[in-house]
Amino acid sequence: xxxxxxxxxxxxxxxxxxxxxxxxxxxxxxxxxxxxxxxxxxxxxxxxxxxxxxxxxxxxxxxxxxxxxxxxxxxxxxxxxxxxxxxxxxxxxxxxxxxxxxxxxxxxxxxxxxxxxxxxxxxxxxxxxxxxxxxxxxxxxxxxxxxxxxxxxxxxxxxxxxxxxxxxxxxxxxxxxxxxxxxxxxxxxxxxxxxxxxxxxxxxxxxxxxxxxxxxxxxxxxxxxxxxxxxxxxxxxxxxxxxxxxxx
Numbered sequence: 001x002x003x004x005x006x007x008x009x010x011x012x013x014x015x016x017x018x019x020x021x022x023x024x025x026x027x028x029x030x031x032x033x034x035x036x037x038x039x040x041x042x043x044x045x046x047x048x049x050x051x052x053x054x055x056x057x058x059x060x061x062x063x064x065x066x067x068x069x070x071x072x073x074x075x076x077x078x079x080x081x082x083x084x085x086x087x088x089x090x091x092x093x094x095x096x097x098x099x100x101x102x103x104x105x106x107x108x109x110x111x112x113x114x115x116x117x118x119x120x121x122x123x124x125x126x127x128x129x130x131x132x133x134x135x136x137x138x139x140x141x142x143x144x145x146x147x148x149x150x151x152x153x154x155x156x157x158x159x160x161x162x163x164x165x166x167x168x169x170x171x172x173x174x175x176x177x178x179x180x181x182x183x184x185x186x187x188x189x190x191x192x193x194x195x196x197x198x199x200x201x202x203x204x205x206x207x208x209x210x211x212x213x214x215x216x217x218x219x220x221x222x223x224x225x226x227x228x229x230x231x232x233x234x235x236x237x238x239x240x241x242x243x244x245x246x247x248x
Contacts, residue, residue, distance in 0.1 A: 001218050002156045003105050005205060006167045007115075008082025011074075011123040017091060018075045020120030021102075025151065026113035029144070030069060033111055033126070036134040037064045048130055060125045073120025076107050083199065087206025090117075097213035104218075105209065106152060108167040110140045114148045129166045141170055149174035160184065160212075160223060162205045164198075181240065182220060184208060186230055188246035194236065200246065204230055 024030060037045060045064070046057045077090045093101070098117075107115040110128035115121065126132065128140050137143040149171045152159060159175075161168050161183040168183065175181040186204035187194040207228040215222050223242060224232040230244035237243045 001104060001158045001160055001220075002152055003160045003209065003212065004152070004163045004168070004171065005084065005105065005107055005209065006163045007076075007107055007109050008080040008085055009125070009127070010081045011079050012081050013072060013123060014074050014078055015072055017078055018098075018118065020073045020075050021118040022116070022120070023070065023073075024076075024112045024115055024119045024121060026147070027069060029147075030112050033132065033134050033140075033143075034064070034067070034069070036132060037126070048132060049125060050130070056125075063123070063125075067122050067124070069122060070120075073122060075118045076109075076112075076115040076121050077101065077105075077117035079121050079123070080107070083202040084206040084209075087203045088209045089206075093210075093213060096216070097210075100213045100216050101209070104212075108148070108163055108170055113144055114151055127166065128170055144170055146174040149179075153179050158182070158220075160220075162208055182223075183241050184223070185241055185243045186246070187236075187243060194243070194245065204228075204244065 040048065042061050045061055049057055049060070090101070101117050105117050107117070108128065109115055110130060110132070111124045111126045112119070112121060130140065132140050132143070134140070134143045152171065157178050158180045159171065159182070161181060172181060184205070185196055186201045187196045188200070208226055211226050211228055212223065217223060220242070226232065226244065230246050233243050233245050236245070
């Protein structure tokens with residue numbers, strides 16, 4: 001079972017906590033994206049970043065022209081510092097849990113494509129849904145095409161999706177034949193309906209990764225036993241979607 005998660009906008013540089021073990025698998029494609037970004041004017045890249053504030057955009061624009069993809073690298077597992085990663089808490093994983101995520105966890109990325117936990121990366125600002133038209137493509141989904149899914153399913157025929165829709169869309173179109181793709185949905189009852197709230201879902205996904213690592217999970221049966229703030233509800237689930245309802 002391979003587990004996919006989203007990256008986070010918030011990142012850090014930490015070259016000391018964990019060693020990097022290799023460079024990302026799709027670094028040649030990342031170089032293409034970087035070349036594209038370097039060819040944009042500041043107004044163009046500002047628009048690409050959904051017109052974020054100048055306080056954020058200016059230093060990131062400068063960083064695009066300075067970054068070195070092979071120096072001062074941080075392992076992907078700890079480079080991202082958003083809410084999901086805070087709840088995952090990889091910095092307190094046991095050695096056994098680190099071995100598990102190295103084998104089973106993959107991080108989707110608009111800039112790097114598909115990351116293993118100990119791939120060395122630099123800070124960047126580019127979401128999979130950002131309208132980057134690299135190498136004549138319409139967007140990053142078209143640029144990456146099916147290569148990410150092919151790599152993912154080369155490792156295992158079962159993918160557990162803990163990624164947001166923005167990132168899972170890079171894999172889903174290429175699920176066919178023997179490939180299995182199962183999404184975890186974290187919901188709560190609101191006025192008689194079940195709704196997924198983004199912030200709570202990020203927390204739950206982080207907890208789920210930590211739980212799976214602690215159990216060295218390789219089957220959906222173990223996934224369904226997850227009970228950190230949520231519980232599995234079979235009646236709300238399907239073969240391709242596991243629904244967890246928030247505890248009251």
